[in-house]
Amino acid sequence: MTTLSPPAQSKFGTVIRVTSGNFMEMFDFFLFGFYANYISQTFFPAGDAYASLMLTFMTFGAGFLMRPLGAILLGAYVDRVGRRQGLIVTLALMATGTMLIAFVPGYATIGYLAPFLVLTGRLLQGFSAGVELGGVSVYLSEMATPGRKGFYVSWQSASQQVAIIVAAALGYGLNQVLTPLQVGAWGWRIPFFVGCMIVPILFIIRRSLQETEEFKQRKHRPELKAIFQSMVSNWRLVVAGMMLVSFTTVSFYLITVYTPTFGKTVLKLSTSDSLIVTFCIGISNFIWLPIMGSLSDRIGRKPLLLCFSLLAILSTYPALSWLVHDASFQKMLTVELWLSFVYASYNGAMVVALTEVMPVDVRTVGFSLAYSLATAIFGGFTPAIATGLIEATGDSAAPGLWMTFAAICGLIATLILYRKGGAAPASIGDTKAASAVARSA
Template sequence: MTPGTTSIASSSKFATVLRVTGGNFMEMFDFFLFGFYATQISKAFFPTGNEFASLMLTFMTFGAGFLMRPLGAIFLGAYVDRVGRRKGLIVTLALMAVGTLLIACVPGYATIGLAAPVLVLIGRLLQGFSAGVELGGVSVYLSEMATPGHKGFYVAWQSASQQVAIVVAAALGYWLNVTFTQVEVTDFYWRIPFFVGCLIVPVLFFLRRSLQETEEFMARKHRPDAREIFQSMVANWRLVVAGMMLVSMTTVSFYLITVYTPTFGKAVLHLSTTDALIVTLCVAISNFIWLPVMGAVSDRVGRKPLLIIFTVLAIFTAYPSLKWLVGSPSFIHMLEVELWLSFLYASYNGAMVVALTEVMPVNVRTAGFSLAYSLATAIFGGFTPAIATGLIEMTGDKGAPGLWMTAAAMCGLIATLVLYRRQAPRPYGVPA
């Protein structure tokens, strides 16, 4: 291959990564907005007269979207494994757009009564059904188009694109808080980021439609139907459960340091909304840097060492870090703790996502990945804001969310030891 050909190929790979993760960025942007603006949403749709009850109802609705993820993983995952990565990613985007538009446009409880929270719940369920296969579809696409020996680096951009979504969401939140009063934001202007997401959807459809199918998928002679995929999932249930436990560390730590951070900063530490959003912004930037770096490191040293090291670090430092923070709350202390947890999350996730694509059977890779990831998110991660809020209320310990992350890290460590227990050391430069 000539230098010119190499340059063109590299440029083509870069453009492909941008197209596939561009859609993933917006899907996750719309999905996470609900968590970022939980306080405003609770007042608009769940006005119980009790701040804790309203916030819990909001986080339970947020979590309900994750309960739909396993269904999306099974049905949409089977569709993607059957008809192709490109077509499946277009379908997931359409479903996410409908859910986001619904949440953005529904009048508040004061206007239409109980219909308001019901319609918001439907919007969340649509988002969850779509997201059930979005992460798996994008991750598998990136793993199949990656150059040999660089799968970790390529797949890490799926998670990195989510961090860009968080940066944009946090930046919009910061702009709203410095431009409008808290009353104005609560009354209406929290909806602006949702409208922004809706307006960009046509661009995303263009990006997704321009994607080419992966060569690995096109070369596959047998493409299983839904029945075969379901049978494979049942036959490989132990692998799916181990994969779910592997993801638990990622999904709990991610939602703890991103979606829950604005609420934790305001409601628990009593910091300003602006301070909490700036910390969230910094965490997203930190994640964006560390994810591809640690994905590339996992290409060199293997997935297993990174998975073990960072689950152990999380087990021993998550709760003490948060306990120290709540004992001496300040913007600087919150930033320091959140950046440390960000380092743990991104370093683990940089190796974990590509590892999950590698342990799944090739012919049902999207469905298997998506089901394991969705189950972890539904059981562990999606309800992290609600669980964190409930733990603080029940125990009176403001650092209790750290215990939830510790438990998830223990699940990740056990899963790593189980999945890699029979694997011999691999040659240098060969992905684990």
């Protein structure tokens, strides 16, 4: 008797289970950026506010330096042992890092041990996140129904937006209930405690995952040495993939993690205004990502990647210049929602494209390595680079130059990866075409 495809409800439940841990990974990352000012005062006191904030953002960025290592080691583990088991391991590592940041006393209590422990927590989170996004994306691509990979894979990024929405809502609520002094002294820790409390629930949800049929049917499981050799021989593909991701990761951290700091310290808007904007960005991203992922299934990945990287190049700096000229809540919301649309439209096609161009046997480690290198080199230090550019140039719109540069990298990568054949492989559902794109890179 022929086995029928799982019903839609089963697919929906699988998406929820696999992305639940991804929500947790991103929730903790965002919290660190949201409360950068308070974390800097608690763990990194310095002679001036700029130095203190830069130390905090450098610690935030340090977590991304661990991503390539996590991508290689944990990615190889996932490609050999399985998607399900690997996703459970990444969640455990992230939970450990979160507890360190939530419970470590401040610099005033334990001195230099405080920033050391916070840095350790960030490094653990970075090591875990190095493969989390890749593991989730590959799982979703392998369980997707034919012709709908873009739609299903887009929910990896969409789950991150739920994390933004929840984190921003918590932050807004705290600012309404507590005084700024209370938030700075201890209130900023509350969302981290909330994250710790939901970890057991996420473990239960993720443990119910089933291994993907595509992985179970695969007879060849490469050894670690073979995986390393494949990554070395495909280094051009990894570099091109890194450039493809660079625009996604820079724009994402600029419009989400950096927005509260930008609104408060640069535009001189209230914390509540900045958090409301961040909340709206999360909703906007959540809406546009699956729409554009689904559109990429219909028209191909390449048209969307080209169109929206060009739009970013042409519009980002002018939009931010218009915003900083006469800053207001309405103008900030308008600009950020435009950048959200550009980011989500590009990313809706980009993530699934990256799963398609990687060799099948090392799909997780290849995806994760390209993604983690992009976040380590480009995205993770975006808040620090944005802060440094403003300080060095005196131009409050200077972060737009960084996003424009990343968009140029994305445009070049798209032209490299799709220089033969013209159409994205998944747009015609041809796995052989995907392999051809990988070889051509």
